[in-house]
Amino acid sequence: MPKNYMENIVDHLLPSILENFENICLCKQCLEDIKAFSLNHLPPLYVSTSQGYSYAKSNELDRQFKINVTQKIVEAIEIVQNNKRHDMK
Template sequence: MVKNYMEDVVDKLLPEVLKNYDNICKCPKCIDDIKAIVLNNLKPRYISTEKGLLYTKINELSREFNTNVIKEIALAINIVSENPHDC
């Protein structure tokens, strides 16, 4: 099975970042919009083996890696908060 590991990273970090935003809609549609924007702006990391997963997780240890993902999440939150669904 081929998987974009970045989906797991976004799923892990998004709830933590959202805790810092009290006044935005957090309905499933808005959350999906945020995730889609983030994933479209990040380089995909496709994995298909356990070895690929381990290699990708090693890259995740980089401070720059997490900073870039969090930055993209914050940008996506701002975009969606300016254009929320009718929730």
């Protein structure tokens, strides 16, 4: 089963994006929903293991690509926070 490296890229970018948000829920469920939503709205990225590893770890990700992924993650955060699947704490 090939690995979708978009997942690594989302994992890589998510923490710094979350820092720009205040008063959002960062529980496991919301984080999982944010990731799932992002990945559902981004094209999967299947590459060979060694290539994928360096690609996902690289800070040299193409600028426009990074902007596109960041936009989807921001969208995901907003949608998940407006539709939390659990009660307010």
